[in-house]
Amino acid sequence: MNKLNSLIAIAFLTTTFTACKKNTEEPIFVAPPSDGSTLTLNGLISAEAGSAAGNSVYVDFSADKQTSVARSSWDLGFYSGADFRVILNNTTSAGAKVISTANVSLSTVSEADTLGLTLAVSQANPLPAHFAFFDAIDGNLSNTVIPAVSATASDNKVIILNRGTGGGIAARSWIKLKVTRNASGGYTLQYGKIKETTNFTTVEIPKDGNFNFKFVSLTNGATVNVEPEKTNWDLVWTYSVYQTAFANALVPYNFSDLVFTNKLAGVTTAQIDTKKTSKTYATFSESDITSATFLADRDVIGSNWRISPDRNGAGGTVDSNLFYVIKDGSGNIYKLKFVSYISSDGGTRGKPVIEYKLVKKG
Known part of the structure; x- marks a missing residue:
């Protein structure tokens, strides 16, 4: 009987201690907004x-x-929302053009395809037609130079990109690139310099719902931190x-x-x-x-x-x-x-x- 009473007492003390421990756990602190x-x-x-x-x-x-x-630390932003959109870096005045000719690949696009193109702002003689080089200044994602990325890989076009020299950014090599969707629900980016025919870089970009965009540097061939969450x-x-x-x-x-x-x-x-x-x-x-x-x-x-x-x-x-x-x-x-x-x-x-x-x- 004494043994039974001892077991009951131990169980009671254990339960009481556990309850007290739970009650003394510190609540999650949420900082109030700044005044x-x-x-x-x-x-x-x-x-x-x-x-x-x-x-x-x-x-x-x-x-x-x-x-x-x-501003020069990134080149492309990949939307993390429901749609599949890619933005250019307007802060470097980056401009782009879609190559719409049939059966074009990264290997076949060359420097000849850039003849006559500026894909840049003309501060001396700007024209309304030049808006076509840049993403919509109002941030409308349905009006980006790079079209919505299709689930059908062959429907996605090759893009020619002038990475931009706006605001004193040093000139960099023009790029040709193609974006497709990957099996993980994100993006696959392939790109190379405009004269390259075989040596292309591939970057996988996952979507992250904590951010508006995930960003990529074409200098580093990697994702980089730009916008905060x-x-x-x-x-x-x-x-x-x-x-x-x-x-x-x-x-x-x-x-x-x-x-x-x-x-x-x-x-x-x-x-x-x-x-x-x-x-x-x-x-x-x-x-x-x-x-x-x-x-x-x-x-x-x-x-x-x-x-x-x-x-x-x-x-x-x-x-x-x-x-x-x-x-x-x-x-x-x-x-x-x-x-x-x-x-x-x-x-x-x-x-x-x-x-x-x-x-x-x-």
């Missing part, structure tokens, strides 16, 4: 001109974090192909200091013009959110936030009449203003200063 901060974006790699800053800078408001990535950035400041009016028409043009938001992760933006409202950045509060018009366009900010210098590089300033209200993918709403970006407004070209403040927690 706001002021950041100086690190767009410069070394001594390059600020107007040709070598980095793209990704910003996550809720974490007070910036991530600087060299899709829930971990809200906007990117960068040099890129954009558009401008020239000879009464819209044409592609290389811009410095562009700001794009993370459209693919659900970030939306409202532009507030203080000339049209009594609200200022300082006075805008949660009660004013309903009066703001949020748009999903990735270029709501674009180049609007600043007044560019003249052709001699003189002048230029932040447009102090504008500020922005941004809703991130988690529903947090921040107000954003640009403080400086160039010497004439007290800043440093290539290192813009931004200020943001949490207006409403998601």
Whole structure:
């Protein structure tokens, strides 16, 4: 009997200890979104001109974090969503053309196929027809130069790629490439220099739902880190192909200091013009959110936030009449203003200063 009582006591103590242990396990900590901060974006790699800053800078408001990535560190982005899409590097002004002739392979495409092609922005004489070289500036994935990658391998065409020299990027060899789907649900990339006939590099690129894209460098023949995970950035400041009016028409043009938001992760933006409202950045509060018009366009900010210098590089300033209200993918709403970006407004070209403040927690 005493032995039985001892076994019961031991079982009771074991159960009690286990229950206490479970109850004392620490809960998973989820950091609250940042209340706001002021950041100086690190767009410069070394001594390059600020107007040709070598980095793209990704910003996550809720974490007070910036991530600087060299624009020339990647060439192609492979979409991780349901569709099979490949993007060019607009931040180097990369341009491409599809070879639509029947029975063309990587081996048969040669330097002769590039005759007469520029696949580049002409800053001196830009033409509307040149938009065909570049992916849509609005980030629309149904309007990429490289067509949707077909499940039928033979339907996918050879692409000629000029990797781009926008913003002081050194010229690199033109590339011919072909993308197909692989058996694992991702992509297979084959490519080589335009004169190559037999020695081609193959890269397998898996999809990863944590990211908008997986990126590949044609210099290294490998995947590289570019964008942070899709829930971990809200906007990117960068040099890129954009558009401008020239000879009464819209044409592609290389811009410095562009700001794009993370459209693919659900970030939306409202532009507030203080000339049209009594609200200022300082006075805008949660009660004013309903009066703001949020748009999903990735270029709501674009180049609007600043007044560019003249052709001699003189002048230029932040447009102090504008500020922005941004809703991130988690529903947090921040107000954003640009403080400086160039010497004439007290800043440093290539290192813009931004200020943001949490207006409403998601």
